[in-house]
Amino acid sequence: MSKIESKIPDGPIAEKWSNFKSHCKLVNPSNKRKIDIIVVGTGLAGASAAASLGELGYNVKIFCYQDSPRRAHSIAAQGGINAAKNYQNDGDSVFRLFYDTVKGGDYRAREANVYRLAEVSNSIIDQCVAQGVPFARDYGGLLDNRSFGGAQVSRTFYARGQTGQQLLLGAYSTLSRQIKKGTVKMYNRRDVLDVVVVDGKARGVITRNLTTGEIEKHFGHAVVLATGGYGNVFFLSTNAMGSNVTPAWAAYKKGAFFGNPCFTQIHPTCIPVHGDFQSKLTLMSESLRNDGRIWVPKNIEDVEKLRNKTLKPKDISEENRDYYLERRYPAFGNLVPRDVASRAAKERCDAGYGVGATGLAVFLDFSEAIGRLGKSVVEARYGNLFQMYEKIVDENPYETPMMIYPAVHYTMGGIWVDYNLMTTVPGLYALGECNFSDHGANRLGASALMQGLADGYFVIPYTIADYLADEIHTPRMSVDAPEFVAAEKAVKERLEKFISIKGTHSVDYFHKKLGKVMWEYCGMGRNEEGLKKALELIPVIRKEFWSDLKINGELNEYNPEIEKAGRVADFLEMGELMVRDALNRRESCGGHFREEMQTEEGEAKRDDVNFAYAAAWEYTGTDSEPVLHKEQLEFKDIELKQRNYK
Amino acid sequence: MNLTLKIWRQPSVDKKGKFETYQINDISADCSFLEMLDQLNEKLINDSNGPVDFTKCPVSFDHDCREGICGMCGLYINGRPHGPDSGITTCQLHMRKFKDGDTIVVEPWRSKAFPIIRDLVVDRGALDKIIQAGGYVSVNTGGIPDANSIPISKRNSDLAMDAASCIGCGACVASCANASAMLFVSAKVSQLALLPQGKIEAKERVQSMVKEMDSLGFGNCSNTYGCEAECPKEISKSNIARLNREFIGAKVCYENEVTRAAGGA
Numbered sequence: 001m002s003k004i005e006s007k008i009p010d011g012p013i014a015e016k017w018s019n020f021k022s023h024c025k026l027v028n029p030s031n032k033r034k035i036d037i038i039v040v041g042t043g044l045a046g047a048s049a050a051a052s053l054g055e056l057g058y059n060v061k062i063f064c065y066q067d068s069p070r071r072a073h074s075i076a077a078q079g080g081i082n083a084a085k086n087y088q089n090d091g092d093s094v095f096r097l098f099y100d101t102v103k104g105g106d107y108r109a110r111e112a113n114v115y116r117l118a119e120v121s122n123s124i125i126d127q128c129v130a131q132g133v134p135f136a137r138d139y140g141g142l143l144d145n146r147s148f149g150g151a152q153v154s155r156t157f158y159a160r161g162q163t164g165q166q167l168l169l170g171a172y173s174t175l176s177r178q179i180k181k182g183t184v185k186m187y188n189r190r191d192v193l194d195v196v197v198v199d200g201k202a203r204g205v206i207t208r209n210l211t212t213g214e215i216e217k218h219f220g221h222a223v224v225l226a227t228g229g230y231g232n233v234f235f236l237s238t239n240a241m242g243s244n245v246t247p248a249w250a251a252y253k254k255g256a257f258f259g260n261p262c263f264t265q266i267h268p269t270c271i272p273v274h275g276d277f278q279s280k281l282t283l284m285s286e287s288l289r290n291d292g293r294i295w296v297p298k299n300i301e302d303v304e305k306l307r308n309k310t311l312k313p314k315d316i317s318e319e320n321r322d323y324y325l326e327r328r329y330p331a332f333g334n335l336v337p338r339d340v341a342s343r344a345a346k347e348r349c350d351a352g353y354g355v356g357a358t359g360l361a362v363f364l365d366f367s368e369a370i371g372r373l374g375k376s377v378v379e380a381r382y383g384n385l386f387q388m389y390e391k392i393v394d395e396n397p398y399e400t401p402m403m404i405y406p407a408v409h410y411t412m413g414g415i416w417v418d419y420n421l422m423t424t425v426p427g428l429y430a431l432g433e434c435n436f437s438d439h440g441a442n443r444l445g446a447s448a449l450m451q452g453l454a455d456g457y458f459v460i461p462y463t464i465a466d467y468l469a470d471e472i473h474t475p476r477m478s479v480d481a482p483e484f485v486a487a488e489k490a491v492k493e494r495l496e497k498f499i500s501i502k503g504t505h506s507v508d509y510f511h512k513k514l515g516k517v518m519w520e521y522c523g524m525g526r527n528e529e530g531l532k533k534a535l536e537l538i539p540v541i542r543k544e545f546w547s548d549l550k551i552n553g554e555l556n557e558y559n560p561e562i563e564k565a566g567r568v569a570d571f572l573e574m575g576e577l578m579v580r581d582a583l584n585r586r587e588s589c590g591g592h593f594r595e596e597m598q599t600e601e602g603e604a605k606r607d608d609v610n611f612a613y614a615a616a617w618e619y620t621g622t623d624s625e626p627v628l629h630k631e632q633l634e635f636k637d638i639e640l641k642q643r644n645y646k
Numbered sequence: 647m648n649l650t651l652k653i654w655r656q657p658s659v660d661k662k663g664k665f666e667t668y669q670i671n672d673i674s675a676d677c678s679f680l681e682m683l684d685q686l687n688e689k690l691i692n693d694s695n696g697p698v699d700f701t702k703c704p705v706s707f708d709h710d711c712r713e714g715i716c717g718m719c720g721l722y723i724n725g726r727p728h729g730p731d732s733g734i735t736t737c738q739l740h741m742r743k744f745k746d747g748d749t750i751v752v753e754p755w756r757s758k759a760f761p762i763i764r765d766l767v768v769d770r771g772a773l774d775k776i777i778q779a780g781g782y783v784s785v786n787t788g789g790i791p792d793a794n795s796i797p798i799s800k801r802n803s804d805l806a807m808d809a810a811s812c813i814g815c816g817a818c819v820a821s822c823a824n825a826s827a828m829l830f831v832s833a834k835v836s837q838l839a840l841l842p843q844g845k846i847e848a849k850e851r852v853q854s855m856v857k858e859m860d861s862l863g864f865g866n867c868s869n870t871y872g873c874e875a876e877c878p879k880e881i882s883k884s885n886i887a888r889l890n891r892e893f894i895g896a897k898v899c900y901e902n903e904v905t906r907a908a909g910g911a
Contacts, residue, residue, distance in 0.1 A: 241709060
């Protein structure tokens with residue numbers, strides 16, 4: 001008997017959310033004042049949730065590790081946000097956005113959640129415009145849209161190449177308004193290191209004040225995690241340096257099941273790795289694929305000549321170029337979904353056709369677009385991206401093709417949640433990238449911003465009331481309660497352990513080692529042999545970490561090495577769960593490509609008979625195997641099909 | 647390349663700081679400035695033995711996205727906020743902008759309104775406080791009319807976007823002899839004043855934000871525009887002119903209202 005219950009409301013798919021809203025429990029205004037809610041993370045999901053809950057009259061405490069809530073990594077999203085407005089009269093609808101998202105996710109998402117996401121998408125745009133988000137507009141003054149990430153309709157709203165920034169600043173401004181009003185209390189420069197569970201319900205968090213090193217305890221009637229993804233398990237990713245899995249991992253260890261941890265998105269258009277000292281990867285918006293053509297040399301001799309600089313890319317003639325995406329996928333060409341584009345680049349580079357100093361890069365070429373549209377049009381569309389590229393690589397993309405390579409970008413997996421976004425721990429919620437629910441095995445472009453804001457502005461304010469209505473008689477709890485004290489003690493012991501090891505290697509040393517194993521065996525291509533090898537290697541690195549870590553400085557001061565140590569300690573456990581999940585899922589779907597499971601043409605082969613489920617892993621101890629629970633996914637409104645972009 | 651670094655080290659806000667000199671060798675011209683500091687920190691950890699004083703601990707500096715958008719990084723390098731390149735943040739600065747054998751001086755943002763936390767890390771909470779004083783449109787979640795119900799001219803929308811590009815890094819304050827936050831404040835005031843959604847509260851907003859700025863220890867603007875020159879997002883000084891117009895307009899309007907309320911002209 002499974003312990004997980006998805007709590008999908010009854011009724012036809014288009015009526016489920018309305019039915020829920022009409023029948024869920026409510027908390028009256030005088031009782032809301034008596035209820036405290038903790039929100040962790042100030043990205044799109046966290047900031048929008050905290051602001052909306054504060055407006056409703058709850059007492060909200062919100063935490064972030066950065067110096068200001070405006071820094072959260074949602075800010076780095078470039079491309080745009082989807083909504084089913086159909087402003088372009090090109091046949092879009094809520095159903096179509098729902099359909100595209102489920103199909104794009106390779107049929108591994110929960111239908112009811114995705115439908116709700118598509119349904120509330122339109123309200124997000126209204127909300128953001130009312131906040132003063134300067135979306136791109138047409139000369140008539142109405143909102144502009146573009147087609148993005150292979151969608152057949154133009155449903156993406158954007159603010160130049162800084163959509164994430166503008167949406168986050170919108171949410172941040174509305175959060176700031178509540179902070180001023182006193183409904184939300186902001187705790188910046190805090191790491192949330194544990195979730196406190198009392199009598200089976202989430203009741204608070206343990207935090208470390210990053211400025212002073214002080215350990216603090218906070219009570220809440222409910223705890224909302226909006227902590228983003230765990231892509232930094234790979235060391236190199238497009239995530240921010242501080243992005244981490246720690247609060248989510250603490251929740252997992254306190255009983256929240258982890259959903260589909262192996263579903264990782266590798267984004268095809270990133271700037272290639274250039275050296276061992278590299279600290280992170282930079283993404284170039286995939287809107288570049290709208291006009292750029294991706295290729296590698298057709299002849300291996302040309303690859304060699306490029307490498308020893310006796311030949312320039314532009315001197316390779318058309319017939320000697322392999323536009324491999326256009327060749328393999330004539331219907332979608334350069335606009336195939338991210339997972340397909342990434343794997344195709346890897347295939348060419350593995351075959352020896354990669355370009356650049358490392359051979360791990362492909363060309364993204366704008367010469368045809370410049371010829372067709374003129375340089376000024378290309379500059380208007382992509383100028384800021386071209387400039388960013390030139391600053392990093394020191395080459396002018398107007399004159400020579402860009403070089404790109406896939407990089408870890410987003411994690412579709414996350415804490416398992418039911419329809420109400422509640423985890424398997426009552427009173428503990430997970431929002432945005434932190435949860436697993438909406439993107440299945442692959443996320444479509446411009447859908448992450450949509451989900452973060454949908455969860456924060458329009459879902460959690462309703463679903464949390466349904467839980468809190470039964471909590472109005474729970475008085476505020478003292479943080480001296482034994483459960484808080486025990487959690488605080490465990491946190492302190494772990495921190496002291498970091499300092500006391502006095503080994504020989506820095507935190508980064510172990511992080512890089514883990515990252516290499518993850519990228520090699522649990523990256524774009526995965527197979528049984530490699531995954532089993534990773535399962536042997538990761539515990540060895542973990543053991544080494546706990547016996548040979550070296551940290552300079554003290555606990556009770558500003559000390560970024562302590563922060564990093566905590567994050568890497570959790571990644572060293574998280575990585576193993578990802579590998580386990582990847583090993584268990586003997587099918588290829590979305591971002592998860594099992595090399596044993598491919599068609600003769602090298603395309604991903606899904607196995608709907610055996611794997612049409614979401615994997616929800618239950619923690620049983622650091623050195624014992626987690627237990628797998630399965631949420632069988634039912635597809636009533638969409639027919640399961642093999643994805644075909646040919 | 648081989649470099650000499652003179653870095654401001656300070657254990658905490660209430661302790662004395664000093665410049666410390668470090669030597670670092672074999673730095674690739676392709677790595678970023680922060681990656682160079684990462685390598686220095688790795689070296690400091692590897693070279694230390696037993697308990698060490700704060701100058702042998704890794705250098706603390708703020709950073710997060712490392713792609714020039716979060717606004718968290720900000721170092722004062724060789725006398726310039728974000729260093730010797732324009733239109734970029736510190737994390738986007740690359741070592742190819744320096745020469746082998748260079749001496750590089752690295753300091754934190756210097757302003758009364760930004761107290762030092764440690765080494766190169768400062769507290770920019772004052773900028774958040776200014777936004778909390780009115781840098782928003784007072785709408786609650788839900789019940790909003792369709793996004794296309796109010797057309798906005800492309801020109802105003804584009805100007806609002808220009809202003810909204812501000813990343814709140816504080817380079818404008820650091821570059822200013824008076825440590826004024828006018829460029830930061832004017833960017834938010836302009837963005838919202840240019841849009842119909844923000845117009846409704848424009849008068850209260852500008853007064854409230856300017857008042858908050860003045861109370862937090864930022865200096866006055868003396869129109870030297872170092873801020874514009876050093877802004878990594880190249881926010882235009884014309885926003886400061888707009889802020890001044892908005893502010894005077896709001897004052898005049900407010901005084902008229904007071905006079906009317908008192909039964910005067």
